[in-house]
Amino acid sequence: MLIHTSWRLSLPQSSHNQKHLIVTTGKTSFWHPYRLENGSSEVRHSPSRPGRSVDLRAICSKILLVPCVLRPLCGLFFWLARSWNRSAAIHQPDEERIQQRGNDMRMKSKSMRYTNPGLAGLALAVALALDAALSLGGMVPAKAALFPTASALFSSFLPKLLHTGAIVAFISGIILAVVLILLPMRQAYRAREARLLRERKRLEERSKALQQQAASDGLLGIANRREFERVLDLEWRRAARERQPLSLVLIDIDCFKVFNDTYGHLEGDTCLCQVANVLREAAARPGDLVARYGGEEMVILMPRTDLDGATRMAQRVHEMLAERALPFTASPITERVTVSIGVSSLLPKRHIDAHTLVHQADEGLYAAKENGRNQTVAVPRLRLIASGPASSLPQQASGA
């Protein structure tokens, strides 16, 4: 409706306190604010800016449609983004995700995917803020006489109501916007953090398993040669620092070649495993290390143990093997599996090579073999200084 004509009204005295006037033209009524000048009872309307109030009404009506359209659209986008994200998380197996971690770019794009709810929330929040801001503009249509009937009923109450409602809508829109941004972002952050923690734990376990694998002998399940060398070096330096004795028990299965030739290599392997189990049981202290030194030779490294203690350990091995009585009918010694043992013990010094301990135990082992096998020869510390053939040196031997 366009109103271009000028008009003038004389008001009854009773309406002088009113601030708005309801003008009815044909079927349409509109709400017109007025001000009485100098006690006059006349109201003038001159369309200095023709059609302005009507333009405002049309514009506001259109503008008010925007949030109505935007709100469901953003809600839809929000929902789609969330369900897309969830289905992506469900359908992607963990293994696959771990493989993809190798590629930084993919990882980056994946982390972006997890923030999608945040982006969707942002979009929704912006729409709501816009909505709220436009509600604030509800004052404009009120002044543009959009609600003639209501204004007739609540001519003084309605503007206040619209104004308060608009402010409440605006503030709640802002709060909603902040909440909608923060909540999905926090959710995404937590999900990502939990995922990273799970992955870290898994990688730690895997790395531990790999370390164990690299340090142990595949057949016997005890430490391998490399691990023995590492621990020997470590314990040697520790013992030198703490001035504590370090002992080594070197064990070799007697006539193992004959065993293999008689029973075959598979049985030979089983026999090796059984001897390794005996050693594991015998070396009960947490600091002791049982390792495969090579072939059918095994060692027990014993920190903070002197020669007597190590010799007792060797004796225990003989006894336990005798108890097990692993059959070896072809043995030239007895009809069961036996071992020869060389024992050495030193007070380590930093300038002495740790392998001195091994060489000395090896001399003891050699002497035990020479003396008829199935026995232990402990090499006293003096041997470190002395040199010459093993047989010519002092030995402490014990048979099983």
Ligand SMILES: Nc1nc2c(ncn2[C@@H]2O[C@H](COP(=O)(O)OP(=O)(O)OP(=O)(O)O)[C@@H](O)[C@H]2O)c(=O)[nH]1
């Ligand atoms: N089954 C099996 N045999 C092994 C393994 N490692 C080494 N051997 C065998 O152990 C035997 C060691 O033989 P030798 O070094 O001659 O010693 P021995 O026959 O035990 O004789 P003495 O040590 O003098 O009593 C060889 O036949 C090797 O093949 C293994 O992992 N499994």
